[in-house]
Each structure stands twice: as C-alpha cells, then as structure tokens.
Amino acid sequence: MKLRPLMLLATVAALAILAAVWVSRSRAPDASALSPGPLAPGLAQTLDQVTQVRIVGAGDATLVTLDRNERGWGVAERGGYRADTEKLRALLQAIAAARRVEAKTAVAERHAQLGVEDVSAAEARGARVDVVTPSRTWSWVIGDNLVRGTGTYVRDAAQAQSWLINANIAVEKSPANWLDRALIDIGANRIAAIEVTPAQGPAFSLRRNDDDPASDFAFVSLPKGREPAEGYRREALAGVLSGLTFEDVFAAEQHPVPEKVQVTRFALDDGRELEIRSWPHEGHTLAAITQHLDADAEVPDGDAPAADAAALVADFQHAHAGWVYRLPAYKASNLGKPLEDYLQPVK
Structure with a gap:
C-alpha cells in the first residue's frame, strides 16, 4: 500500500477518535x-x-x-x-x-x-x-x-x-399550605358593637358597655325572663377577629354564598363595619368577608380619621373581595354560637 493512502487513513481514524471523545465529553455531566x-x-x-x-x-x-x-x-x-x-x-x-x-x-x-x-x-x-x-x-x-x-x-x-x-x-x-393565611387582626377593644343574624333562630346584638362587670359587651335586649350567662362567652365572640386566619381559600364562584347564611356584623370604633357571612360546608365553615365605612358612625376623638378608615376599607376589599375562606374550627365555633348559648338555663 502506498504511503499517502496510509497517512490519509490514519488522519481519518484520528479525527474519528477525537470526535468520539468530544461527543462523550459533551454528553458527560459537569x-x-x-x-x-x-x-x-x-x-x-x-x-x-x-x-x-x-x-x-x-x-x-x-x-x-x-x-x-x-x-x-x-x-x-x-x-x-x-x-x-x-x-x-x-x-x-x-x-x-x-x-x-x-x-x-x-x-x-x-x-x-x-x-x-x-x-x-x-x-x-x-x-x-x-x-x-x-x-x-x-x-x-x-x-x-x-x-x-x-x-x-x-x-x-x-x-x-x-x-x-x-x-x-x-x-x-x-x-393550601403555601397561602398567606393572615386574614384579620382586630382586637376586641376596637369593637363597638356586634349584630348576629343566624340562618335559623333569633337574632341578637351586643354593645360595648364598660359598666358591665361580667363582660365588656352587654346585650341590647334579651328574651323576657332570661338572663345572660358568663361574660367570657361574649368575649369569645368579640375575639373572633383577633388573629383570624383561614385554612383554605376559594374563588367566590366555586362556593357561591347560599341563600340562608349567618350574618355577623362587627362595628369598629373608627367607623368601619366588617361583615362575615358564614355557612357550613362538608364539615367545615366557609365565610365571605367584606368591609364598608359607616358614614353615620360616631368615631371617638383621637381615632383614625375617616380618610384613613376609608383607605383601610379599600385595601381590605381589594385583597379579599371575591374570595371565600374556610375558617379554623375554634374560630367558627365562637362565631356560630346561637343566642341560647349566651343565656342561663331556663329555671
């Protein structure tokens, strides 16, 4: 065989080896x-x-x-x-x-x-x-x-x-565990009044009353002949908004608000009113929550001006309108107590 063809074959073989090495290295992990x-x-x-x-x-x-x-x-x-x-x-x-x-x-x-x-x-x-x-x-x-x-x-x-x-x-x-679950954090000391309208049963109202030794909240009226039970039960209702979180959240169209729901309204001392519409669903309590500004509310001197309260309402509505929340059981329990649970037994 002549020298030139041998050199050509050797060159081709060398190039093939180099190509194989390059491909191998290019496919190898870093x-x-x-x-x-x-x-x-x-x-x-x-x-x-x-x-x-x-x-x-x-x-x-x-x-x-x-x-x-x-x-x-x-x-x-x-x-x-x-x-x-x-x-x-x-x-x-x-x-x-x-x-x-x-x-x-x-x-x-x-x-x-x-x-x-x-x-x-x-x-x-x-x-x-x-x-x-x-x-x-x-x-x-x-x-x-x-x-x-x-x-x-x-x-x-x-x-x-x-x-x-x-x-x-x-x-x-x-x-659900990746959600920012912070919902509301309003202390009971900021609540001026509470109105509860259950889906079934009588409605009732509470007003802040510093003269009541049993509780910071007194009933506006009670059924004839009935007396209020221990004050801590009223305090538990007023404490629902303190550190309120949720377990899960859904777009409102996934869980439309039923016709019959409990409506709980919390009047705050800066003129805001927070409304919770709640109902049972598959062993849990769902709630739609809104805020608005009560233009007729009496705001104590030194509290947030109306402009600040209006901004808080707007921010809340922007963040929470259109959502339905699944509430923790212990908060839902305090929220959903009927009037009878706040009264002493009939004698």
Whole structure:
C-alpha cells in the first residue's frame, strides 16, 4: 500500500477518535456536579430573578405552582391568591445555601430507597422542585431527611447521581399550605358593637358597655325572663377577629354564598363595619368577608380619621373581595354560637 493512502487513513481514524471523545465529553455531566460542593451554584445570586417555583409529585403531577406577578407571589392552584412569601423565601434560601457533602447511589433502581426516584413513578415519595428564572431552570428531586442528624437526600433531576446535603429540606406539597393565611387582626377593644343574624333562630346584638362587670359587651335586649350567662362567652365572640386566619381559600364562584347564611356584623370604633357571612360546608365553615365605612358612625376623638378608615376599607376589599375562606374550627365555633348559648338555663 502506498504511503499517502496510509497517512490519509490514519488522519481519518484520528479525527474519528477525537470526535468520539468530544461527543462523550459533551454528553458527560459537569464534573463540578459530581463532587462535593454547592447544591445550586449561582442560585443565591439570582434569587431576585426567580419568576416561578413548581412542586411536582408522584405521577408527574404538578401539585403547587408559585408565580411572581405585579402584585407579588400567588398560588396558581388557588386562583393566584397571595402566597406566603416568607415560606417561599425560606425554601429558596435553603436550597441556595445547601451543599452536597456525600455522594450516594447513582443506580436508578436504588433511588427509591432515598426518596429521590423520578417523580414520574406513581409511588414516588419525593418531590421535584423546579426553580425558574429567565436564563435557566434548576430542577432537583428532594427526597428523605436523615432519620438521625441533619441532612436530606437530593438528586439533580437531570442526573443519576444522588447526594446527601448538609441541611434538612422538607417540601410542602399542599397548595393550601403555601397561602398567606393572615386574614384579620382586630382586637376586641376596637369593637363597638356586634349584630348576629343566624340562618335559623333569633337574632341578637351586643354593645360595648364598660359598666358591665361580667363582660365588656352587654346585650341590647334579651328574651323576657332570661338572663345572660358568663361574660367570657361574649368575649369569645368579640375575639373572633383577633388573629383570624383561614385554612383554605376559594374563588367566590366555586362556593357561591347560599341563600340562608349567618350574618355577623362587627362595628369598629373608627367607623368601619366588617361583615362575615358564614355557612357550613362538608364539615367545615366557609365565610365571605367584606368591609364598608359607616358614614353615620360616631368615631371617638383621637381615632383614625375617616380618610384613613376609608383607605383601610379599600385595601381590605381589594385583597379579599371575591374570595371565600374556610375558617379554623375554634374560630367558627365562637362565631356560630346561637343566642341560647349566651343565656342561663331556663329555671
């Protein structure tokens, strides 16, 4: 064989080998991801650029979608209702600060032992967390926490290698638990009067009365021959608005207000009136809550001017109109007591 063809064949062979090496290396994972180090290099510097966080569970089901919009963060599965930004920030900061400390199995058949199997599996225990920015998306499967000590098993969703990281990260899979549940926080000392009109049974009213030794609230009138029971029951009703949170929220069209509901009106000392329409639903209590300004209300000197009260009403209506809330049982119980529960037994 002549020299020139031999050289040509050798050159072609060398190029083929180089191409194979290049393809192999281009398909290989980044070496930095296969050694101990930050779980999410670069995420800490781009947290303010995150536009969406998705939590995906077994069967590739999207469980929670947290979206950033012009109003802040919302939970898509709850109609965009505002999210608990502190909880979201804590999750993102925990992921951004976490470090891979010990390599675990890279065998797909063993991933389930750590809870980091692909979430397309119907019985997957872990959750995939997708963190989206305009420039890239990070995806990790967050698995089990260590039984003893600190650490969580994690796997980059695009890689087989799993890791133990140096932090406990638990991913909340329920949309309701990602909501900002703060609803109202008005102390009983701000309430001037309460009117209760049950769906069934007699209505009753309470007025603030500092002369009543049993309670700060006295009945406007009572059935003939009846006496009020202990004052703490009236105090419990007045305390409904203090630290009021909710368990879940729905768009109003999902749960239209029934024809027969309890209506509870709280007149505040700054001229605002807060109305709660509540009704039972599948073992829980749902409520629609509105505010308005009572132009005829007498506002004590030194309280918020009408302009401030009007702004508070507008802000409340903007945030809560069009929503129906599922109330905690202990608040619903105090809200829903009939008149008879406030009276001494018939002698």
